Amino acid sequence: MQKFKCEVPILKDKFKNHFILKDKLLSEINNQKNSNTSFGKDNIKKCDWSDSKNFERPWVKIINNDLKQQFLKFADYLSFKKFIMYELWYQQYSKEGEHGWHVHGHNYTGVYYLNYNKDCARTRLLDPYTKKYFTDIMADEGDIVIFPSTVIHTSQIQKTDFLKTIISFNVSFDNIKDVNYDNIDKEVKVIK
Numbered sequence: 201m202q203k204f205k206c207e208v209p210i211l212k213d214k215f216k217n218h219f220i221l222k223d224k225l226l227s228e229i230n231n232q233k234n235s236n237t238s239f240g241k242d243n244i245k246k247c248d249w250s251d252s253k254n255f256e257r258p259w260v261k262i263i264n265n266d267l268k269q270q271f272l273k274f275a276d277y278l279s280f281k282k283f284i285m286y287e288l289w290y291q292q293y294s295k296e297g298e299h300g301w302h303v304h305g306h307n308y309t310g311v312y313y314l315n316y317n318k319d320c321a322r323t324r325l326l327d328p329y330t331k332k333y334f335t336d337i338m339a340d341e342g343d344i345v346i347f348p349s350t351v352i353h354t355s356q357i358q359k360t361d362f363l364k365t366i367i368s369f370n371v372s373f374d375n376i377k378d379v380n381y382d383n384i385d386k387e388v389k390v391i392k
Contacts, residue, residue, distance in 0.1 A: 215342050228257075229259050320360065322338070
């Protein structure tokens with residue numbers, strides 16, 4: 201088997217209106233029924249993955265329009281015209297919480313760091329080419345990060361008492377923008 205490297209972007213941005221929406225979102229999430237989630241090594245304090253296709257949840261209604269604008273911004277950067285959001289859910293991690301190595305469906309996934317500080321466990325990605333740790337995402341509260349959903353990743357063990365809260369999602373970007381390929385770098389990599 202031959203192996204070829206193809207670079208794809210990982211994007212990080214500041215989520216618009218984070219400071220306006222944060223308290224409302226956390227209040228609605230805290231009012232949700234507790235659904236302790238543990239699969240294998242996973243230790244997630246609270247999560248609503250089982251309802252991730254329900255876009256009528258109260259907290260989702262608060263963030264939905266802002267998320268759509270953010271995904272359109274990402275789509276534009278990636279040279280797509282639209283996106284489809286398939287799942288949207290939150291996860292909360294208390295001390296010793298973690299989410300083991302996993303992947304997602306569709307073409308991109310990501311994390312919005314809703315309640316987060318510098319001591320929180322980071323998201324770690326595995327380089328699919330070298331099978332070595334690729335990077336720890338150095339996020340700040342209010343950041344939103346997307347990466348290809350087939351990249352193996354984990355939320356490392358939470359070492360602090362701070363309640364880390366993230367919102368995660370699975371999206372697909374589609375409808376390639378009209379691009380003048382004549383103006384793109386002419387270097388072509390040939391796979392033999």
